[in-house]
Amino acid sequence: MIKEREVRRVKGGGPSEYEAQWEEITSGGTGGKYIVVSQGARINEFRYIRKKDGKQFKFEEDLEAWTEKGCEWNRK
Template sequence: MTRRLPFLFLLIVAASPASADQFNIRCLTSVGLTTPLRIQLGLPSDSDGGGYVLYQGGSGPIPLKMLKVTELRRVYGGRPSEMETQLVEITPAGAAGRYVFTSQGAIIDDFRSIRKDGSLVKFVDDPDELGTGRCSWTSPGGE
């Protein structure tokens, strides 16, 4: 029995949540750029953890860390409050770009990417990708 414990541990670790099913996936496209940028934003379904961002044509997902969530406006009548969320990219070189957006429930509004040099890129939901569960330009595995 004790010889099987390491195997059971590996089986449990391997079965840990790592699939796109545990993420709320949003496909966003930039506004106002000559060549639009497209990103896939994956936010955890069950926590206030970080998530990831994947750029079309990028080398892979970039982990995100939650900086803070602020309630901007309380909405009564059972509707979700309006929130501002701030995330930062975590790269081997340390913190990089930031993402700031407001949301009310599933509706994301005013999504901005703030690069390390301070430049700002605004994004909106990609209308061709709404409700698909993943961005069509990614592989089925989400990368």
């Protein structure tokens, strides 16, 4: 994780919202960036910024793929 900051403090007992930046480590040095905005256990936002052109890709949690052992994308 290259950077993390508190972006929102929540009143009434809820956990604060944090934005973390993760950088890809590739053979050619550093690659794209992942921006993860989380609040406690919840991920409010997940973006990937491609290095070559700065294009952003938004993601959302894929709960159906979740298993205890890891993501399983091929089961139905």
